[in-house]
Amino acid sequence: MDISSHDVLLVGGGGAGLRAAIAVSETNPKLKVAVVSKVYPMRSHTVSAEGGAAAVIKSNDSLDEHAYDTVSGGDWMSDQDAVEAFVKEAPEEMLRLEHWGCPWSREPDGHIAVRPFGGMKKERTWFAADKTGFHMLHTLFQTSLKYNAITRYDEFFVTKLLVDGGRVQGVVAIELMSGKIHAILAKAVILCTGGCGRVFPFTTNANIKNGDGMALAYRAGVPLKDMEFVQYHPTGLPFTGILITEAARSEGGYLLNKDGYRYLQDYNLGTPQPKPVLRSMELGPRDRLSQAFVKEMEKGRTIDTPYGPVVHLDIRHLGEKIINTKLPFVRELCLKYQNIDPIKEMIPVRPVVHYMMGGVHTDLNAATALTGLYAAGEVACVSINGANRLGSNSLTELLVFGARAGKAAAAFASETAEPGSHVVAQAMDEQRRLERQFLSKTDGRESIATIREEMQATIEKGAGIYRTGDLLAQAAQNLRRLQERFQNVAITDHSYTFNTELTAVLELAFMLDVAETIVQSALQRSESRGAHQRTDFPKRDDEKYLAHSLIYRNEDGSSRLEYLPVTITRWPPAERVYGK
Amino acid sequence: MIDTITLEVARYRPEQETEPTFERFEVPFNKDWVVLDALNYIKDRLDGSLSYRWSCRMGVCGSCGMMVNGEPKLTCATFLSKYVPGPIRVEPLRYFPVVRDLAVEMTDFMDKLKSVKPWIIRQEERPLSEGEYLQTPVQLDNYKQFSMCINCMICYAACPVYGLDHHFIGPAALALAQRYNMDSRDQGTDERLDLLSQHEGIWGCTFVGECTKACPKNVDPAGAIQQYKLKAATEWFKSFLMPWGRK
Ligand SMILES: Cc1cc2nc3c(=O)[nH]c(=O)nc-3n(C[C@H](O)[C@H](O)[C@H](O)COP(=O)(O)OP(=O)(O)OC[C@H]3O[C@@H](n4cnc5c(N)ncnc54)[C@H](O)[C@@H]3O)c2cc1C
Ligand code: SF4
Ligand code: FES
Numbered sequence: 072m073d074i075s076s077h078d079v080l081l082v083g084g085g086g087a088g089l090r091a092a093i094a095v096s097e098t099n100p101k102l103k104v105a106v107v108s109k110v111y112p113m114r115s116h117t118v119s120a121e122g123g124a125a126a127v128i129k130s131n132d133s134l135d136e137h138a139y140d141t142v143s144g145g146d147w148m149s150d151q152d153a154v155e156a157f158v159k160e161a162p163e164e165m166l167r168l169e170h171w172g173c174p175w176s177r178e179p180d181g182h183i184a185v186r187p188f189g190g191m192k193k194e195r196t197w198f199a200a201d202k203t204g205f206h207m208l209h210t211l212f213q214t215s216l217k218y219n220a221i222t223r224y225d226e227f228f229v230t231k232l233l234v235d236g237g238r239v240q241g242v243v244a245i246e247l248m249s250g251k252i253h254a255i256l257a258k259a260v261i262l263c264t265g266g267c268g269r270v271f272p273f274t275t276n277a278n279i280k281n282g283d284g285m286a287l288a289y290r291a292g293v294p295l296k297d298m299e300f301v302q303y304h305p306t307g308l309p310f311t312g313i314l315i316t317e318a319a320r321s322e323g324g325y326l327l328n329k330d331g332y333r334y335l336q337d338y339n340l341g342t343p344q345p346k347p348v349l350r351s352m353e354l355g356p357r358d359r360l361s362q363a364f365v366k367e368m369e370k371g372r373t374i375d376t377p378y379g380p381v382v383h384l385d386i387r388h389l390g391e392k393i394i395n396t397k398l399p400f401v402r403e404l405c406l407k408y409q410n411i412d413p414i415k416e417m418i419p420v421r422p423v424v425h426y427m428m429g430g431v432h433t434d435l436n437a438a439t440a441l442t443g444l445y446a447a448g449e450v451a452c453v454s455i456n457g458a459n460r461l462g463s464n465s466l467t468e469l470l471v472f473g474a475r476a477g478k479a480a481a482a483f484a485s486e487t488a489e490p491g492s493h494v495v496a497q498a499m500d501e502q503r504r505l506e507r508q509f510l511s512k513t514d515g516r517e518s519i520a521t522i523r524e525e526m527q528a529t530i531e532k533g534a535g536i537y538r539t540g541d542l543l544a545q546a547a548q549n550l551r552r553l554q555e556r557f558q559n560v561a562i563t564d565h566s567y568t569f570n571t572e573l574t575a576v577l578e579l580a581f582m583l584d585v586a587e588t589i590v591q592s593a594l595q596r597s598e599s600r601g602a603h604q605r606t607d608f609p610k611r612d613d614e615k616y617l618a619h620s621l622i623y624r625n626e627d628g629s630s631r632l633e634y635l636p637v638t639i640t641r642w643p644p645a646e647r648v649y650g651k
Numbered sequence: 652m653i654d655t656i657t658l659e660v661a662r663y664r665p666e667q668e669t670e671p672t673f674e675r676f677e678v679p680f681n682k683d684w685v686v687l688d689a690l691n692y693i694k695d696r697l698d699g700s701l702s703y704r705w706s707c708r709m710g711v712c713g714s715c716g717m718m719v720n721g722e723p724k725l726t727c728a729t730f731l732s733k734y735v736p737g738p739i740r741v742e743p744l745r746y747f748p749v750v751r752d753l754a755v756e757m758t759d760f761m762d763k764l765k766s767v768k769p770w771i772i773r774q775e776e777r778p779l780s781e782g783e784y785l786q787t788p789v790q791l792d793n794y795k796q797f798s799m800c801i802n803c804m805i806c807y808a809a810c811p812v813y814g815l816d817h818h819f820i821g822p823a824a825l826a827l828a829q830r831y832n833m834d835s836r837d838q839g840t841d842e843r844l845d846l847l848s849q850h851e852g853i854w855g856c857t858f859v860g861e862c863t864k865a866c867p868k869n870v871d872p873a874g875a876i877q878q879y880k881l882k883a884a885t886e887w888f889k890s891f892l893m894p895w896g897r898k
Contacts, residue, residue, distance in 0.1 A: 110704075111757065113802055114712045169783045172771040172834060174791060174798050181785030205711055206798065213769040213827075225761070248750060277706040310683055313709045404709060407728055520695035564700035566666050569751035572699045 072502060073246075074495060076256040077222065078102040078484040079477075082229050082242060082284060083263030084112030086204070086469035087448025087476075089211040090164075091261050094477025096218045099485055105255060106215075107224040107244055109279060109574070113212045116265050116277045117469065120204020121316035121400055123196035124466035126161035128183055132193040134158045141464060142642045144190040144356050145428075145457020146601035147617065148297065151640040153435055153453045157464075157471050164470035165197055173210040174199050186397075187321040188463045190356040190649075192349050196463040201316050201400040204466060224255065228574050229283065231501045232260065232291045233494040238442040239291070240490035243501040247574070250567025252505065254498035256490040259443045259480040262288060262431060263473065266449040270582045270589070271424040272527035273379075275307055275314040281578040282585035284450040288431045289584060293441050294621040294633070296452040298585075299593035299603045300428035302460055303536055305360035307423025308409050309378035315420055317462045319401050320353040322393060324386040326360070327417070328372040334382070338363040341650020351650040358459040358602045359649065361422040365536050376419060383417035390414075422536060426465065428456040428602065429592070432621055437476030443483060447476035454619065457637075458601020509573055515561035519572070522560065523579050526553050530586050534593050539607045543594040550587050554628070557583060588630065592620045595632050613644050656680040656731055657738040658689055660701065663749050671749065674698075675738070686726040686741060687715055690753075703753035710867065713801035716808070717753050718742040723808035725867050744808040746817075760804055763820050767828035767846065772839025790835040797830035800870045809865035812855050819855035820847065822862035822872030829875035832882075840882075848883045856880070 079095045081088045084106050095104045108115065127137050137158040142149050169175055169183065176184045176198050188196040199206035215221055227244040233254070234240065241256035264284030268276025289295055305326070306315045320326070323346060328334040333343045333352065340359060341351035348354065364382060367373050373380035386394060386401075391414050394402055398413075405413045430452035437445040437453070448469045455468060533546025557580065564572035598612035599605050618634035625631060655677045663671040676697055678689045687705055694701050704714040710728040717726050720740050731739065747755035777784065806822035807813050813821050828847060832840045847853050856876045863873040 110706060110712075110714065111761070111802075114704075114706050114714050116707070116712075118712050118801075119707050119709060163779055166779050166783055170771070170777070170779065170836075172831070172836060174795060174834075175783075177786055177788050177791055179788060181787045181790070183783055202711070202799075205801075209798070213764075214771075216765045217768075217770045248756075277708070277712065279706050311708065407710065518695075519699065561699075563698070564702075566664055566700070566751070568665050569702045569754050571694075571702045575694075575699075 072498060073251055073253045074256065075253065076490065077105040078257060079259045079261065079480045080105045080107060080242065080255060080257035081261050081263055082107050083115070083265065083448070083450070084108035084223070085115030085263060085265055085448060086117035086208055086211060086466065087473040088112070088261070088263030089215050090470050090473030091263060091447055091477035091480070092221050093211070093215055093218060094474040095481045096220050098478050098481035100220060102220060102481055102484055104221045105224060105257065106221060107227045107229055107242065107255060109226065109228040111225050112223070113209055115208060116280055117204045117208040117466070119275070119277060119314070120466055121201045121314060122318040123186060123188060123198035123203045123463045124165060124207065125188065125191065125196050125461070125463040126165040126467055127158065127195055128162050128165070128197070129185060129193070129195065132195050136192055137195060139642060140191050141455060141461055142457070143645070143647050144461040145459055146611065146647060147644040148300070148457030148601060148619070148637055149455050150453065150638040151642060152638050153455050155640060156435055157455045157468065160471045161467045164474060165467065168207060168210060168470065171210050171214045174206050176200060186318060187347060187349055187354060188461070189317050189320065189354050190350060190461040198318065201318050201398050207466060227253065228577065229287065230505065230577060232287050232444070233497050234291050234441065235491055235493045235497065239444040240494045243498045245505070245573070247569050250570060252502040254495055256494060258484040258487040258490065259445065261437070261476045261480050262444070262446040262450050263448045264450045266427040267582065267585045268424050268427070270527065270530055270586045272524070272531050273307070273312050274424040275304060275312055276424070281582050283578065283581045284446065285430055286581035286584040288439065288444070288446065289588065289624050291441060292624065293439050293444065294432045294623050295429060295588050296432035296619050296621055297429035297454060297592070298588045298622055299596050299620060300458050300601060301424060301534065301589065302357055302426040302428060302602050303361035303422040304357055304425035305364060305422050306384050306420040308404070309376050309381050309419055309421055311408050312423045313404055313408055314423070314425065315384060315401055315404070315418055319384060319386050319398055321347060322386070322397050323347050323389050324353060324384050326353055327383045327385055328367050329374045330372065334367050334372065335360065335363055338366065339650065355649045356459055356461065361536055362604060364422050374419070379421055381419040381421045384420045385417045386413050387415065387417070426460055428452065428454070428458065428460055435475070436479040437472050438479060443487070445476040445480050447472040458603060509562050509576055510565055512562050515559050517556050517559045517561060519560060519576055519579055522553055522557055523582070526550065526583060526586055529553070530589065534590050537604050537606050538593055539605065540594065543590055546590045547587070547594060550583065550590060554583055588622045591630050592622050592632065596620060617644060653680050653736055656735065658693070659738050659740045660693070660753070661742040662752055664751060680731060680735070682732050684731050686719055686724070686729045686731060686739065689731060690726065690741070702751045711801055713803035716744050716803040716805045718745055718808065723805040723865055725803060725805070728867060744804055746808055746814045747804070757804070759817065760807065763824040764802070764827060766820070767824050768839060768843055769827045769831055771831065771834070771837050772842060774838055784836045786835050793835070794830050794833035796869065796871055797826045797833065797875055799868045800826055801868055803867065805865050805867060806862035806872050809861040811859055811861065812857060816855060820853070822876065825853060825879060826870050826872040826875040829879055844883055844886060847879065853879050853883060
């Protein structure tokens, strides 16, 4: 076994991980930093983000308004102290990225340009055309190359957190190229592994988004928070699930049902105007728009296609020039993957699983309940996103809380002893487990793909846009059974070199755990709030549920839930009003 | 309309084979499928041991470059229907050492990216409190195209010079250098020029332009190299005329 040791170790090289790594180095240049990532950092899923990143910069805007939009968008589930810190630090973080070379779109006079976005009352979303995440990630990656204290472990797949004496002391990882198992020790570990969209069958998320970090933390006894809140984005391309960014609507696109009618006006989202109106109609929040789609479908007003019912997103009236300058990627994606030209044709779209509001429970400094373990980015739940994230808050969150995590972990590592030798023995155990359970296993009968597909169908049925207690309970049972069947999974690839069947099976194990936490958390929340809609409990219940769910893993693999009151500072719970 | 199509997929498992072989798989033909969908079908239903890289399936993460019927392509953006009735031959990206099946070794490429110092270099940093560096849309356009590179390495697989000499720094790395050189916020051009004017840097390129033709993101690395050579030649020339002129 290869053993190495660092001060701070990042699991994940996406936006959050790279920002955190740089923050560690800037806080204390002497610290040795490791970035461990199962894909080369610039392949991380941050690369797919299109629309933009929110931060107050214009003089007509204010931090309070950004905070209010975020809190009301989150249906009052966001912790307001976290939101206040977030909006306050956002502008500086975004500027820092500008100084590092991010090619932000500009006003004619050279200042940063901003665009409107769903649920935001002011224009405050910075963008780099419609490839914002791509440019942010490449800027961060290229800038990170400058820091010699950062060692990268590219294409290393983390399978376990090493915990001893109540503190995390490193990870076990498989080097994909050689199949070698490494114990990578560290005084502090930051999880930045992103979301878990692949738990669902139809998602905008890349193949690598399997909830790895959530499962790693959960298995180490760390609670996951608000896992019942899963965001559907209203506009994905049918079949591929490729996202058509909200920017298409903020530039003025319409959502039309099969009669060519802007149906959102029927759902308490305002009255249609020719030009986009902030916090209204197509610029309402994602949960409400996705829910409206289901209602339209039930009324028979959607359009049937081989890949399910759709509505139309119409941007033709924006004209070729706007489309080519502000939405070039939308056009490219439609031409390449849907074989239509949005300048001339309407885009078929349907809601698609997009983002995880829940995640590893952390405090304002990204610290988890386990000493030395931090989490930031989509894997974490601080929570600023509450019951429904506003588009363009996530990319900014990567920066703000990535930086906070890096600083906190650096401070912790600077005054903490080296990892002990006990954890090496633990790493050896993990190596034996991987050998026994997977690499040398020849007697399994269940196919990876079948279990994965059944898990995805189960969770969509039980924990989709609308949920009921019965369906959730059924889903919970099915998932238990799938867990059992997973014990009998068949492995055909016993090679040590770049074994992607091994990673697929490990990812499936992560996803099964995460799926169970989603279903269990949803089952226990007997109310409707934001993205969690229970038809058997259609009202929000602030008496009982103005509280975060915390799900813990029991020894026997079952789970238990606790609740933690939401932090309210300045915005007492109120009704969410859009279109007024 | 056909029902199925055959893929001839390059296999190489270093623990089993001493050299690459081809394996034939028959997959359902679906007009909405890209080559990557067919590979995923094989992995999920026919042979779980097939290894390759992919992630976003939307042409932006740069993972899935392979040779498709002899041409370097992003397999998530290449439709099966283009190759009807088949067979379709899928191989790892040319000119790179093969790790396993369709996955190639990337460290040389990664080192080359880093070697051009792809970050903003400034004599003096402006404090954040003074706000953004102003950059007009025209200034942005000067480098925008070169900033669109997804590091898919397709241009290397298309470049005959890289094929002959792996010391050649290659199209994407040069485009990346130029991306920073042309950025109005950057002051590192001279530093990068010193690095790159060595013969392995830019002079290897013979202007075949295959990189630009193959690039799926219209980055135009050949254009970047052209600009670079001109600049380097002028600087080199100037350094004789007035040796104190630089720096
Ligand atoms: C299509 C799309 C468009 C979006 N558009 C926007 C937008 O316009 N605005 C916005 O604010 N948000 C947007 N989002 C959301 C936002 O992009 C994501 O929430 C964010 O990028 C997540 O970043 P991250 O750093 O947390 O994780 P990722 O970028 O997903 O990175 C995860 C990292 O963890 C590593 N990793 C994971 N598991 C392991 C393991 N087991 N071992 C080792 N390494 C591991 C991966 O290799 C990777 O490096 C969008 C999301 C999608 C899917
Ligand atoms: S220049 Fe084009 S072909 Fe070359 S790596 Fe970049 S995107 Fe790929
Ligand atoms: S899978 Fe990301 S570019 Fe093809």
